[in-house]
Amino acid sequence: MIRHRHALIPVLLAISLAACGTASGSAGPGGLEVTELRYQGSVGAVTFPELAEHLGYLAPVKLKWIGNTISGPQDIQAAATGQTDFGGAFNGAIVKLAAARAPIKAVVGYYGSDKDSYVGYYVSDGSPVKGPRDLIGRKIGVNTLGAHLEAVVKEYLKRGGLTPQEIAKVELVVVPPVNTEQALRQGRIDVAALSGILRDKALTRGGIRPLFKDIDLFGPFTAGSVVLTQRFIQRNPNTTHKFVEAFAKAVEWTQTHSRDEVIDEFKKIIAARGRNEDAGSVAFWKSSGVAEKGGVIDAKEFRTWVDWLEREGEIKPGQVKTADLFTNEFNPFQNGTAS
Incomplete structure (x- = not known):
């Protein structure tokens, strides 16, 4: 019951019409082309961009919440069609969308499975x-x-x-x-x-x-990544760098701080955003599950699913090249360190 590739056709048609809605502009504060990014959130949970904004890593860029989603494929399709500026999904879903020629690029890992989070x-x-x-x-x-x-x-x-x-x-x-x-x-x-x-x-x-x-x-693995469109990256290189850097630092912050510290900040964020949510669930948070420091993407995290989808007949052999799916160039932890 994997979603048939034909379901992506309306999305791809919409991509060509979405260029005018893609955030871009002349350089603003700090040389940033864009200082507001649209995104979808999750009820009763905190996303890494929200944490990055809360910790001050994202400034002067601000987030604009346009609603919530429970579907990774829907979230990255929203980014691909210009409804949002970024989205995140399971890496296999990213492979399938890329196989359908959606112009997206994974830039940072954001969730995964380990002994605490699976x-x-x-x-x-x-x-x-x-x-x-x-x-x-x-x-x-x-x-x-x-x-x-x-x-x-x-x-x-x-x-x-x-x-x-x-x-x-x-x-x-x-x-x-x-x-x-x-x-x-x-x-x-x-x-x-x-x-x-x-x-x-x-x-x-x-x-x-x-x-x-x-x-x-x-075994333990990073399962999903956040994507930007290639158009967004090309038109907004400075904002892209700022966004990915802030995102990566937020991931690393949860990897290096205690569970109680993370939960306390999550509760503050949920209270401050005023969406009439129950913050009690975040008390059960244990880890991000992200395998690499700061969400650096390992090629095997995509190669596993490229190989799997080829075996399943969901994509043709050689239809997708793993190296074309992601980049770590904007992640300050790509060499293991960050300022």
Whole structure:
């Protein structure tokens, strides 16, 4: 049930019409071409650009929130079509959008999986599901199709010996993350993909057990990156450098400060932005999951998914070159240090 590549055609048509909406301009304060960046946020959570702005790393650039999203593919499509200035998604989703000739470039890693932050696939304690083959004919709740959660499921099933025909009988159901636990407990789905705060809160309530985790298959890894359009980078090199530098420093700040310090700042940010949100969930934050210092992108974090999508027949062999998908040139930690 990976989203068919034809679904990207309207997006690509829109890209050619979006140039007039792409942020750019003559040099302003500090030589910056643009001093306001549009973005989508996440309910009850803090993004790295928001943290960067809060810590003063982004100034004089300011953020303009235009709404929230729960879908990485939607977020990077919004960036590709000029609705926002940047977006983030699972690296496999970035590969697919690039394969459809969207002019995007990944510039910094922003989330991943490690021993503290991972995606777990959970079943009820009394569930008969014990392994991959038991999932045939079952429903798995995921946040969106064509992204991290689906790719992990497909890999788990393939490694479990299921044929493509059998894998097709495992139904992926899109469920908003905040409702996934409830859907599992009510029996509307057989397996719930849970991560971060929502996973930990569900585990404290008991009654569920893990079937498998993404790190069981891939080990610790940075799973997603933030993208800019190539047009934005070309027209706004100074702003691009400022944005990526601030973003990277915010990632590094969470990697080098205590969990309590990070949570305290997250609570301040949520309170200050006034979106009528519950900040209680951030108390469960444990780590960013980003593997490299400051979100520096390792080529293998894209090569893994290029190879996987080629094997799955989602993209043609050689259709996408890993080196064309990302750049670390704006990241001050690319050589392991930053001022």
